[in-house]
Amino acid sequence: MSEHFKVEKSEDEWRKQLTPEQYRVTREHGTERAWTHLYNTEKCDGVYHCVACGAALFDASTKFESGSGWPSFFAPIKDGAVGETTDRSLLMSRTEVHCANCGAHLGHVFPDGPQPTGLRYCLNGVALAFEAKG
Structure with a gap:
């Protein structure tokens, strides 16, 4: 990636931290099976x-x-939480979504979601960690 992020690590550091599937999705722009x-x-x-x-x-x-x-969402938690780039792989043009903090590939965003935004952030679960409230 050509952007500079707050969290930057070598590919070896990412490989040591992430599982093979997490690395494939977040660092190599992979997609988990639906x-x-x-x-x-x-x-x-x-x-x-x-x-x-x-x-x-x-x-x-x-x-x-x-x-x-x-997993699908209609809006990020706050402005600037995610970044977007154009993904022209697979012979189509889509909008890729990545973590604005470290550049990890998360999934894609599409203009077919519910209101109030009309967006569908379609994400790889393996790129996420869930923290339940309470």
Whole structure:
């Protein structure tokens, strides 16, 4: 990535910290299989954090059932929590979402979500760490 982030580590450091699947998704822009992560059906109140650096990314109050097979949210926890880049892989143009703190690939955002934003942040559960409230 060409951006500079608050948290920067060597690829060896990321490999030591993350599981192989977390590394594949967050550092190599991979995608987990749909319907495979428990966060897709998680219903508890809490906050979803970046698995790589721990930054708060999404509040559970913005999570919704999109039917896509991945955890989906209509808004980040605050402005600037996530960044966006154009992803032109797979012969299409999509908007990739990454952690603004460390650059970890999270998933993609689409303009087909519910109000009030109309956005669907479709994320890889393996890129997230959930902290339940209470």
